Amino acid sequence: MMENVAVSVKDLHVSIDKKEILKGISIDFPKCAVTAIIGPSGSGKTMLLRSINRLIELIPRVEVSGKVWVNIGGKFHDAYTLDSSYLRRKVGYVFQKPNPFPHLSILKNITIGPMLNGIAKNKKDLKKLAEEKLKEAGLWDEVKDRLNEAAWRLSGGQQQRLCIARALALEPEIILFDEPTTGLDLYNTKRIEELMVRLKEKYTVIAITHSVDQAGRIADFIAFIYNGKLIEFGPAATVLKSPINELTELFITGKVLDGVKV
Amino acid sequence: MNLKKLRDMIYTCLAYLSLLLLIIPLCWILFECIIEGGHYIINRPIEFFTDIGRPPGIEGGGIGHAIQGSLYMLGLALLIGIPVGIFAGIYLAERKDSPLAKAARFVSDILVEFPTILVGVVTYTFLASKVTGILATGPAAFAASFALALIMIPIVARSVETAFLTIPNDIREGAYALGLSSRHVIFRILLPAVKTGVVTAVLIGLAKIVGESAPIIVTNGISNFWFSKWTEPAPSIPVLIYVYGLSPFKEWQTQAWAAALFLLLLIMAIGFLARRITKKLWTGV
Amino acid sequence: MVAIRKSIFIFLGSFALFLALILPFYFFGELYGASEFFSKFSFLDFISGREWSLPEQKYGALQAIYGTIITAGLALLITTPISIAAAVAMSELLPEYLSERLGMIIDMIAAIPSVVVGLWGILSLGPFLSSTLYKFLIENLGFLPIFQAKTLLAYNKLTAALVLGYMITPFAVSVIKENLRLVPIEIKEAAYALGLTKWEVIRIMLSYIKPGIFAALMLALGRAIAEAVAVSMVIGNTCSFSVSLLEPACTLTTLIINNFAEATGTEAAALIGLGLVLFVISISTILVSRLVYNKLLGGYMR
Numbered sequence: 001m002m003e004n005v006a007v008s009v010k011d012l013h014v015s016i017d018k019k020e021i022l023k024g025i026s027i028d029f030p031k032c033a034v035t036a037i038i039g040p041s042g043s044g045k046t047m048l049l050r051s052i053n054r055l056i057e058l059i060p061r062v063e064v065s066g067k068v069w070v071n072i073g074g075k076f077h078d079a080y081t082l083d084s085s086y087l088r089r090k091v092g093y094v095f096q097k098p099n100p101f102p103h104l105s106i107l108k109n110i111t112i113g114p115m116l117n118g119i120a121k122n123k124k125d126l127k128k129l130a131e132e133k134l135k136e137a138g139l140w141d142e143v144k145d146r147l148n149e150a151a152w153r154l155s156g157g158q159q160q161r162l163c164i165a166r167a168l169a170l171e172p173e174i175i176l177f178d179e180p181t182t183g184l185d186l187y188n189t190k191r192i193e194e195l196m197v198r199l200k201e202k203y204t205v206i207a208i209t210h211s212v213d214q215a216g217r218i219a220d221f222i223a224f225i226y227n228g229k230l231i232e233f234g235p236a237a238t239v240l241k242s243p244i245n246e247l248t249e250l251f252i253t254g255k256v257l258d259g260v261k262v
Numbered sequence: 263m264n265l266k267k268l269r270d271m272i273y274t275c276l277a278y279l280s281l282l283l284l285i286i287p288l289c290w291i292l293f294e295c296i297i298e299g300g301h302y303i304i305n306r307p308i309e310f311f312t313d314i315g316r317p318p319g320i321e322g323g324g325i326g327h328a329i330q331g332s333l334y335m336l337g338l339a340l341l342i343g344i345p346v347g348i349f350a351g352i353y354l355a356e357r358k359d360s361p362l363a364k365a366a367r368f369v370s371d372i373l374v375e376f377p378t379i380l381v382g383v384v385t386y387t388f389l390a391s392k393v394t395g396i397l398a399t400g401p402a403a404f405a406a407s408f409a410l411a412l413i414m415i416p417i418v419a420r421s422v423e424t425a426f427l428t429i430p431n432d433i434r435e436g437a438y439a440l441g442l443s444s445r446h447v448i449f450r451i452l453l454p455a456v457k458t459g460v461v462t463a464v465l466i467g468l469a470k471i472v473g474e475s476a477p478i479i480v481t482n483g484i485s486n487f488w489f490s491k492w493t494e495p496a497p498s499i500p501v502l503i504y505v506y507g508l509s510p511f512k513e514w515q516t517q518a519w520a521a522a523l524f525l526l527l528l529i530m531a532i533g534f535l536a537r538r539i540t541k542k543l544w545t546g547v
Numbered sequence: 548m549v550a551i552r553k554s555i556f557i558f559l560g561s562f563a564l565f566l567a568l569i570l571p572f573y574f575f576g577e578l579y580g581a582s583e584f585f586s587k588f589s590f591l592d593f594i595s596g597r598e599w600s601l602p603e604q605k606y607g608a609l610q611a612i613y614g615t616i617i618t619a620g621l622a623l624l625i626t627t628p629i630s631i632a633a634a635v636a637m638s639e640l641l642p643e644y645l646s647e648r649l650g651m652i653i654d655m656i657a658a659i660p661s662v663v664v665g666l667w668g669i670l671s672l673g674p675f676l677s678s679t680l681y682k683f684l685i686e687n688l689g690f691l692p693i694f695q696a697k698t699l700l701a702y703n704k705l706t707a708a709l710v711l712g713y714m715i716t717p718f719a720v721s722v723i724k725e726n727l728r729l730v731p732i733e734i735k736e737a738a739y740a741l742g743l744t745k746w747e748v749i750r751i752m753l754s755y756i757k758p759g760i761f762a763a764l765m766l767a768l769g770r771a772i773a774e775a776v777a778v779s780m781v782i783g784n785t786c787s788f789s790v791s792l793l794e795p796a797c798t799l800t801t802l803i804i805n806n807f808a809e810a811t812g813t814e815a816a817a818l819i820g821l822g823l824v825l826f827v828i829s830i831s832t833i834l835v836s837r838l839v840y841n842k843l844l845g846g847y848m849r
Contacts, residue, residue, distance in 0.1 A: 089742035099733035102847035113741040152847035277636035349562035377773030384576030473660025483808035
């Protein structure tokens with residue numbers, strides 16, 4: 001019954017400095033599909049995403065309880081007993097703000113992960129891997145002649161696609177996107193959206209998005225989070241056209257949510 | 263995977279080891295100062311601080327002459343260094359984009375790292391040298407004071423500048439809006455607002471020169487008598503440590519440790535004072 | 548009214564002008580003081596002269612330059628790994644309250660006057676090392692030219708380098724630590740998201756601040772070159788070209804500090820000539836360090 005699930009979150013509570021951010025979330029993210037997480041800012045979307053690959057543990061004074069099951073190679077593992085390095089390799093993460101290693105070359109940005117993790121050893125393999133992943137991320141044609149240039153010289157949109165290629169280079173099974181198109185121009189936004197849709201053929205994509213429109217364009221499933229709780233989750237068309245919960249309707253139609261009690 | 267964990271653990275151990283390598287010599291120095299020097303001070307507390315050094319082989323004696331000499335030398339250095347440093351620092355902050363301020367800032371950043379021994383050499387050459395000096399006296403205490411002042415000026419200036427730059431611009435504008443002259447704005451309104459910062463700046467400058475020995479040796483030479491004239495060599499605590507430390511006599515070496523202990527405590531006290539004042543500044547505003 | 552406004556800045560500006568002129572004044576002073584010497588001897592002969600001998604009227608700076616390069620270079624070699632490791636330990640491994648206390652201790656080490664470090668070197672460290680480490684090195688590794696010595700001496704290049712290394716490390720630690728603090732959290736997160744271990748992440752952080760580390764170590768080297776009193780107390784003060792680290796030497800600064808106060812005439816001018824060499828080397832290290840750091844600020848660290 002669980003084959004179609006990539007990540008299964010059970011009763012997840014997260015608090016920072018004793019302040020509860022996530023108040024018991026349970027959700028099954030479907031495999032090889034794009035799931036969009038929507039919700040007003042401060043609702044806990046990023047914390048939910050970060051608790052899947054345990055990046056949340058980098059935040060000081062954070063407490064996590066509940067279970068996160070991750071489907072890796074057809075088997076479910078408890079994310080919090082798994083080796084965190086292994087987990088993060090299998091569950092890639094793309095950040096809101098493009099964060100390539102600015103001082104390293106474009107090539108090195110992609111190869112450093114596989115190299116340090118021992119996925120590919122010799123230079124030739126690494127270069128081939130980089131080419132493949134840059135093509136997958138749709139960046140190859142723009143950078144193939146400047147692979148040794150430092151990454152900070154790329155434009156913001158190019159940097160973000162580089163970050164995606166960097167995540168892909170570790171051959172993950174699940175990729176988490178945290179509002180990856182924030183601040184990018186329309187061209188780059190469109191390319192990254194297309195990319196996310198294309199990625200679901202091989203990977204499970206879970207993406208936080210800042211706009212309901214974008215969720216409509218890319219998502220197969222939509223999860224609406226509000227005030228640390230999962231309000232609604234279902235196929236994208238259903239959630240957008242006929243939401244069950246009144247809060248969801250208010251949010252997707254752009255109405256004010258502040259002060260509404262859950 | 264396990265190999266990686268092991269490697270990480272080894273690196274972590276090495277990092278802690280390097281911290282240990284830094285701390286052990288400090289403990290060693292403090293230990294020697296307290297055991298060797300502290301013992302001497304406790305046995306002759308009054309003699310140590312008020313008496314002059316004895317010739318080798320004769321027991322007893324103190325560093326009173328060096329304390330006196332240091333007071334004179336540092337006093338004159340502060341007398342020159344404080345006003346020059348403060349005024350230059352104010353200019354750096356209040357005319358921060360002028361070419362002169364930029365040049366002075368660039369120069370003082372270099373001067374902070376400049377070899378202090380060369381400051382002594384140049385000061386001596388210009389002021390005291392029998393051949394090329396203006397006053398042509400030979401090694402002299404006043405030359406040491408000038409060298410120390412030159413060393414402290416850029417440090418004080420940069421610290422005063424930093425203090426002035428913490429003043430929000432609306433206070434400045436508000437003061438000018440009252441029709442006050444620049445002189446009044448700077449000395450009646452801005453300076454009192456950052457007086458703790460300015461005192462800290464002076465303390466930082468003082469902490470830098472109080473332990474300096476190279477510029478003193480080069481300009482003033484070595485003396486083991488009481489301070490007599492500005493144009494004669496005078497004793498000082500750092501140079502006394504240098505001379506006593508290099509000597510083969512046990513009594514002098516012991517007194518060198520005692521003087522070192524005194525000097526360290528002095529510097530710690532200055533640092534402690536500076537930190538306390540700064541804290542007050544932060545919590546007070 | 549306008550006149551008053553202007554005059555206060557002319558008053559303050561004259562002090563800033565004085566400050567700005569200090570460095571040219573130093574340079575001019577060096578030239579002026581050394582001019583008497585260079586009117587008799589050529590500069591090229593001076594810096595390539597192999598011997599410094601008063602009775603023979605030989606003023607060659609090469610031995611002192613050699614001593615300076617060896618001791619300061621060795622000090623840098625000691626400082627580099629220790630300061631990087633200590634900075635990493637403080638900013639990445641230790642909890643904040645401990646790291647803060649340690650920071651105060653490191654500041655304290657930096658504040659020890661050089662003459663006190665020299666005192667420790669001459670009375671404690673030197674004798675201790677000569678009866679332990681140096682004895683061991685000569686007896687067991689004596690076949691290596693760098694550890695050969697006719698007699699067991701407590702005061703030599705290695706003692707000088709160790710003392711120097713200890714004096715410049717706290718400074719390097721605090722600058723590198725500050726640089727590590729400047730690494731954006733995004734970079735750290737990106738590295739962790741790739742499944743890297745703590746030290747692999749640290750490795751990426753260190754490569755990110757590489758220019759900052761270089762600048763810090765360059766300034767530390769400058770300080771080692773400029774240090775006079777502590778070195779002169781533990782280096783043995785015998786000029787030579789000996790390769791052995793366990794034999795004494797002299798440096799630019801030790802020749803000046805040992806002889807300047809009593810020197811007259813040509814000797815004094817020659818010593819100021821050494822100062823000129825020191826001036827050029829020091830200013831170069833400071834400027835290179837600044838240049839690298841500014842380039843960093845203009846690049847990806849903007």
